Amino acid sequence: IELANQIAAGEVVERPSSVVKELVENALDAGATQLILDIEQGGSKRIRIRDNGGGIVKQELTLALSRHATSKIQSLDDLEHIGSLGFRGEALASISSVSRLRLISKPPEQEEAWQAWAEGRDMQVTVEPAAHPDGTTVDIQDLFFNTPARRKFLRTEKTEFSHIDEVIKRIALSRFEVGFQLNHNGKSVRAFPPAQTEKQQLQRLAKICGGGFAEQASAIDAVDGDFHLSGWLVPPEHCRHQGDIQHFFVNGRMMRDKLLSHAVRQAYEKYLPNERVPTFVLYFELPAEEVDVNVHPAKHEVRFHRQRQVHDFILTRIEQALKQLVA
Ligand code: ADP
Ligand code: MG
Numbered sequence: 001i002e003l004a005n006q007i008a009a010g011e012v013v014e015r016p017s018s019v020v021k022e023l024v025e026n027a028l029d030a031g032a033t034q035l036i037l038d039i040e041q042g043g044s045k046r047i048r049i050r051d052n053g054g055g056i057v058k059q060e061l062t063l064a065l066s067r068h069a070t071s072k073i074q075s076l077d078d079l080e081h082i083g084s085l086g087f088r089g090e091a092l093a094s095i096s097s098v099s100r101l102r103l104i105s106k107p108p109e110q111e112e113a114w115q116a117w118a119e120g121r122d123m124q125v126t127v128e129p130a131a132h133p134d135g136t137t138v139d140i141q142d143l144f145f146n147t148p149a150r151r152k153f154l155r156t157e158k159t160e161f162s163h164i165d166e167v168i169k170r171i172a173l174s175r176f177e178v179g180f181q182l183n184h185n186g187k188s189v190r191a192f193p194p195a196q197t198e199k200q201q202l203q204r205l206a207k208i209c210g211g212g213f214a215e216q217a218s219a220i221d222a223v224d225g226d227f228h229l230s231g232w233l234v235p236p237e238h239c240r241h242q243g244d245i246q247h248f249f250v251n252g253r254m255m256r257d258k259l260l261s262h263a264v265r266q267a268y269e270k271y272l273p274n275e276r277v278p279t280f281v282l283y284f285e286l287p288a289e290e291v292d293v294n295v296h297p298a299k300h301e302v303r304f305h306r307q308r309q310v311h312d313f314i315l316t317r318i319e320q321a322l323k324q325l326v327a
Contacts, residue, residue: 013095015154016043016143017163022091023138024171027051030136033194034179037168041185042160044143044151052135055107061116062125064103067093092138097123098150099143105136165189169208170254173247173281176201205232209245209281212238217281218325222317227286227310229317234279235325236271247281251288256300260284263311267318271326284314 013019020043027035030053040046056064067090095101096118106113113132118125144151154160161184172180172192182190192208195201198219206214217232234245248260268278292303304310 013098015163016047016160017167019047019095019140019143020164021167023049027053028175030054036181039161039164039184042157043164044154047140048137050135050137055134055136056105057107057110058114061103061114061127065092065096065116065118065125095140098147100141102139104130104132106132106134108134172204173208174249174252174254176204213245220321224313227313229282229284229314231282232280233321236268236322237273239272239276239279241275245279249283250302251285251291255302257302259307259311260314263314264318267315267322271322
């Protein structure tokens with residue numbers, strides 16, 4: 001079992017930031033509104049995430065550490081309508097097989113907190129009482145301690161942490177209503193309080209994309225049938241030479257998709273000064289059954305069932321918005 005899990009781990013966990021991504025997605029799936037991340041030594045020493053979500057009941061802790069034990073797909077039909085972020089049911093088991101992982105949880109409806117961990121060849125799970133407020137903590141120490149080849153592949157502490165920071169910034173951009181705290185080696189690095197009002201959202205935007213972006217960007221909000229495009233566009237004359245802020249989220253996931261970037265680029269083309277690139281943070285929502293998110297295993301690419309309509313909707317709406325901005 002341990003080996004099977006370690007092999008699976010190769011697909012899910014490439015480096016500390018991929019662990020962080022999986023754990024944060026789990027916490028969000030559990031309805032958490034506040035996440036605290038404590039990272040030590042770029043994540044290779046420790047990654048600890050505490051959330052205030054729905055928790056895991058005692059009887060399900062063992063299951064949560066087992067492979068393909070996802071609670072998120074009930075039937076094949078669900079595969080077509082994946083609403084939650086995680087759905088493969090192997091992240092925790094995989095990470096647990098290549099680290100020292102402890103899962104501590106207290107669902108609000110349960111009196112006590114319990115902790116669980118798996119160890120040994122057969123990944124035997126131990127469950128013990130614990131102290132914990134409502135919610136879940138996943139505490140991971142010594143990532144890749146038993147897979148030296150992978151451990152050797154890790155870059156410097158600084159580089160690994162910057163990947164983690166990127167993951168958190170991206171997710172914080174997609175979930176304004178959730179609060180995030182990121183600490184590294186005991187120091188606070190990011191603090192994003194929950195942002196409800198437009199002003200609070202702009203404050204978070206400034207922290208993540210820079211004050212310049214937040215000042216220059218103009219909001220867009222367009223609906224056509226069940227397509228919804230929202231977010232912020234930087235007016236063409238303020239766009240920069242580098243495309244460092246080109247964030248596109250589809251149904252809450254960050255994407256690097258050719259169809260989408262093409263539509264945005266084409267919309268900007270007419271107005272953009274030479275050698276500048278579009279600068280934007282955009283959110284596109286459409287019914288889940290109109291998108292396949294499994295095109296790419298890292299889930300950065302999507303396939304739309306109505307490709308043409310999606311492309312033209314985004315193109316024309318951004319074009320309209322830019323026209324007003326330059327006028
Ligand atoms: P998946 O997310 O694909 O279902 P994971 O291995 O990531 O698989 O998680 C296994 C299960 O553990 C989840 O389905 C969920 O039921 C539970 N779980 C994991 N993390 C949390 C959390 N932070 N809060 C509540 N439940 C969690
Ligand atoms: Mg998951």
